[in-house]
Amino acid sequence: MATDSITNLDEVVLNQSAKATQANGIIPSAFIGTQIFKYFSPLEMTSHLNQISGVYILSGALNTNRITIRGVGSRTPYGTDKIRLYYNGIPVTNGSGFSTIEAYDLENLNSIEVIKGPKGTAFGSNLGGVILLKPQETVxxxxxxxxxxxxxxxxxxxxxxxxxxxxxKLSLELRYGHLETDGFRENSQYKRDGVLLNSSYKLGDNSKLSLLLNYIDYTAHIASSINLGAFNEDPTQAAFTWKSAKGYEANKYTLGGISLSNKITQQLNNTTSVFYTHLDHYEPRPFNILDETTNGYGLRTQFKGNFYFNKRITNYTFGVEVYKDDYNWSTFENLYEDNNDKGSLEGTVLSRNKENRSQFNGFATFTYPFNNHFTAQLGIAINKTKYNYRDLLKTGTENTSGKRSFDAIVLPNFQLNYQFGIHQLAYANISRGYSNPSLEETLAPEGVINPDIAQETGMNYELGSKLKFLNNKLRLNVAVYQMNIKNMLVAQRIGEDQYIGKNAGNTKHQGLEVDLNYLYRFTSNFLLTPFISYSHSNHKFMEFIDDGIDYGGNPLTGVPKHRINSGMQLQWQKGLSVNATYAHVSNIPLTDGNTISSASYNLLNLNIGYKKQISDAFAMEAKVGIQNMTNTHYAQSVLINASSFGGQAPRYYYPGMPRNYYGSLRLRYCL
Structure with a gap:
């Protein structure tokens, strides 16, 4: 008999764990699971991840998301970089450092775990941190x-x-998902189909073989950003050129991985994975048509063990991760203006290129308990990155092919934990991280490899605590941090689709993060769960000169100084639940000179659910929800330092969705 725990009262908390599910050792991480997912529509991950203090997603559309962690990644024009993304332990960040979290269906996930900053030694030590996605598994x-x-x-x-x-011996999860919506803006239709297979087979008492296959096929029309006048007058309109070209992107994405977990001895375990990724991307844009394919493959192996040292159990991990991908892309003329209002039409080839990218990550951690209260962990990671760029269209002196190999970078990490009560923990962390330049940032204006571009590096200093009071009903997590980043990479726009990168200066990221949860039982039948998370981001340029202008001392572009996410869930033993959430985002500087800022906004969401175990085998759950109850006019994403072309005003704004409704019905039958 399997009840799916559907009639139980669930303690719905945003958990910040000192020893998290997938993270190694004693490094703290934030963890959200399926109960938190039920607060919001299953359409996208934005609202869910924004519940985590220090994490902020700017979402221009279902297919356009930019994840920032503690301000890192805020200056990326489109997409997410400087953050590593893993799906069931397999790295899915591409060779230039970009991740596409929108490629994964929220309903296929069991949990999302976030390590903020470069503390994740075993996951690349990126400046922004790491996001670990774990798919659903039957228990x-x-x-x-x-x-x-x-x-x-x-x-x-x-x-x-x-x-x-x-x-x-066999565990298997097979899922098929379909999503379609017209969107609330012009030219914003979206359609996605996906298949997920997650299975494992026990080869014996000490080993298990796992297979993961994930396939996504989606087409997303692009409304793009609009200027302030259009944003205030009619936020449903698309940018004129994108509407005229009927711009869109079509993606076919495949991820395959095989993992072998083996208990070598009582004190040593190993997990080794080999994986392959394929992306077929086609994107007609007003300025050209992009056609690209990426084939990635790699290996990750990790050993975990322990031994007695000075009569105490000492834990260690070590391993390597090797990733390579082949990136092929071409651009073509877009003749949409000569296509009788039928949208994009492919014309003459403009460029044809190929880039081979490779990364090597080695890592090791050593965790030693000095006594029952005091524990230390030392970690070290090493990264080596290479790019090999080839121009396949031009010949002779016009050919801009070139190579770039970055020096190996060493990334130490040191953590101290002190347990000063049964449920009270304090920690201190010092860690070093890095970010690689993207493809565009490695190229000079004339298209050749820029030999002077350097990796971003930074030192993170962090103090925090994890506290529980009132018989574990009140849970408080507090963290303060400062991260100093050198050789900050800046993507400077020199054309409608042309960016170049340069190391423009240093930034200082200071912040305070607070997460508070309270579990209150009125009676055995009623559970009230209020929570609040607060992020204070005091992020500034320290030394930053661009085009002869010194922006030192200005707030970092693209980061709100204050964010509040709070909510309350009321559960009744009979199966009824009411969830309300509130979000506040302060204004965001849109230019490095801080001459323009987006307006602050507040959002209120509500959903009501009912679940019932109808029989031993059959269960149901229904839910209705309202997003943006007050119909707030706001920008859900922004484009910083937007340029103007053709005499038009700069297009800074991606409008957020107005008040909208959804309902869902879940049926489960167990044999």
């Missing part, structure tokens, strides 16, 4: 079918169908 020994159907405003339709089976 009961049963065979179960489940279907969750969601509908909503702007012709939203989403369906997730799954088959789960677990026996003595």
């Amino acid at each position: 009961d020994k049963t065979t179960a079918f489940q279907n969750n159907f969601t509908f909503g405003s702007y012709r939203l339709l989403k369906n997730n169908l799954s088959l789960a089976h677990i026996a003595d």
